[in-house]
Amino acid sequence: MFNKETEYAMRSLVYIQVENYKGRRPGISEIAAEIDAPRFFTAKILQRMVRQGFVQSRKGRGGGFYFDSKHAPLKIGDVIKAVEGDNIMTGCAFGLKYCDETNPCPLHFRYAPIREKINTLVAEETIQSLARRPAGTD
Amino acid sequence: MFNKETEYAMRSLVYIQVENYKGRRPGISEIAAEIDAPRFFTAKILQRMVRQGFVQSRKGRGGGFYFDSKHAPLKIGDVIKAVEGDNIMTGCAFGLKYCDETNPCPLHFRYAPIREKINTLVAEETIQSLARRPAGTD
DNA sequence: TCATAAGAAGACAAAAAGGTCTTTTTAATT
DNA sequence: AATTAAAAAGACCTTTTTGTCTTCTTATGA
Ligand code: FES
Ligand code: FES
Numbered sequence: 001m002f003n004k005e006t007e008y009a010m011r012s013l014v015y016i017q018v019e020n021y022k023g024r025r026p027g028i029s030e031i032a033a034e035i036d037a038p039r040f041f042t043a044k045i046l047q048r049m050v051r052q053g054f055v056q057s058r059k060g061r062g063g064g065f066y067f068d069s070k071h072a073p074l075k076i077g078d079v080i081k082a083v084e085g086d087n088i089m090t091g092c093a094f095g096l097k098y099c100d101e102t103n104p105c106p107l108h109f110r111y112a113p114i115r116e117k118i119n120t121l122v123a124e125e126t127i128q129s130l131a132r133r134p135a136g137t138d
Numbered sequence: 139m140f141n142k143e144t145e146y147a148m149r150s151l152v153y154i155q156v157e158n159y160k161g162r163r164p165g166i167s168e169i170a171a172e173i174d175a176p177r178f179f180t181a182k183i184l185q186r187m188v189r190q191g192f193v194q195s196r197k198g199r200g201g202g203f204y205f206d207s208k209h210a211p212l213k214i215g216d217v218i219k220a221v222e223g224d225n226i227m228t229g230c231a232f233g234l235k236y237c238d239e240t241n242p243c244p245l246h247f248r249y250a251p252i253r254e255k256i257n258t259l260v261a262e263e264t265i266q267s268l269a270r271r272p273a274g275t276d
Numbered sequence: 277t278c279a280t281a282a283g284a285a286g287a288c289a290a291a292a293a294g295g296t297c298t299t300t301t302t303a304a305t306t
Numbered sequence: 307a308a309t310t311a312a313a314a315a316g317a318c319c320t321t322t323t324t325g326t327c328t329t330c331t332t333a334t335g336a
Contacts, residue, residue, distance in 0.1 A: 001229060001231045001249075002231065002233070003293075003294090004293075004294065004295095007232065008233070011232060011233060014244065028312085028313070029312095038294080038296080039295095039296090040297070041296080043313075044295090044315090047313080047314060047315080050313090050314090057312095058313080059302045059303060059311095059312060059313045060303025060304055060311065060312055061302090061305065061310065061311040061312060062303080062304060062311075063302085063303075063304090063312045064312080064313085087139075088139065091139060093139045093140065094145065094148060094149060095140070095145030095148075095149060106268035107259075107263070110259050111139075111259065114252060114255050114256060114259065117252050117255070118252060121245075121248050121249065121252065125248065130244035131244075133244040141323075141324090142323075142325095143323080143324080165281090165282065165283080166282085167282095176324080176325055176326080178325070178326055178327070179324065179325050179326080181283075181284085182284095182286095185283080185284060188283090195283060195284090196282085196283080197282060197284075197332045197333060198280095198332045198333025198334060199280065199281045199332090199334035200281080200334060201281080201282045201283060201332085201333070201334090202282080
């Protein structure tokens with residue numbers, strides 16, 4: 001469904017939030033190990049998340065990643081859009097340049113309602129809502 | 139949603155079936171031009187479809203691609219599975235190694251029903267059903 | 277039967293995705 | 307102040323995906 005970067009981003013951010021709820025600020029080595037992702041690749045992705053303002057970090061000894069509770073909950077749709085774009089939310093399943101109701105591909109009227117459900121899902125769920133949900137890790 | 143190969147495969151096959159219904163057997167140059175895909179790449183994909191037995195071809199002057207009406211309708215799910223695998227049908231949206239109800243990721247109970255709808259769609263729709271549906275091309 | 281038109285096969289190449297590593301900057305602790 | 311622990315930055319590399327091209331094989335029809 002999503003590409004690796006998006007998956008690692010979502011898993012990292014949820015892990016950070018889970019640890020934050022416990023009063024901890026995990027560092028990159030811990031995060032990568034826990035979510036089973038390549039360390040330096042995960043670091044690069046999280047740096048982008050920080051630059052976007054999606055999550056905060058602190059350098060130096062005792063540093064790590066954390067969510068600033070002043071920020072609103074972070075929608076997973078916003079993460080997805082920032083990392084891999086919005087093709088999953090708006091693109092045509094048949095690969096036409098764009099999805100157009102008035103010139104629909106033969107999959108359109110069956111696919112559009114499914115895509116709508118995806119849109120609802122990623123608009124409603126947040127890193128915070130996922131972090132509060134007990135979950136498996138492999 | 140799908141990768142380029144899958145998109146080109148679906149668009150090619152639907153175009154071939156549409157033309158077959160008109161009594162024609164289109165060639166690779168025509169197909170690629172009509173579905174707006176790179177010619178040689180499309181040729182390579184269609185060769186795989188032929189080897190899989192999904193569609194037939196005839197070499198030489200007057201040759202082209204066609205569906206043998208003896209074969210059952212071709213499910214788009216079978217095409218997708220052959221071209222890009224079954225990740226979209228069975229994979230975990232959070233990127234866990236596999237989706238497991240008993241050890242679900244935090245997206246599972248919201249994502250699984252959507253994935254189920256995708257499975258139904260690709261099991262019900264066929265190249266033939268799509269070819270009978272009037273459709274846009276860009 | 278020979279010229280020609282078509283698909284088959286496979287080598288090659290470019291671009292994008294995925295991943296690794298080293299150096300720099302920052303901050304806390306001793 | 308020096309040491310140490312951490313993220314930031316960015317160069318570099320590998321693999322996969324996407325795309326191109328040339329040569330070979332097959333069939334038609336003049
Ligand atoms: S036109 Fe293809 S999904 Fe809407
Ligand atoms: S475990 Fe992630 S979708 Fe089922």
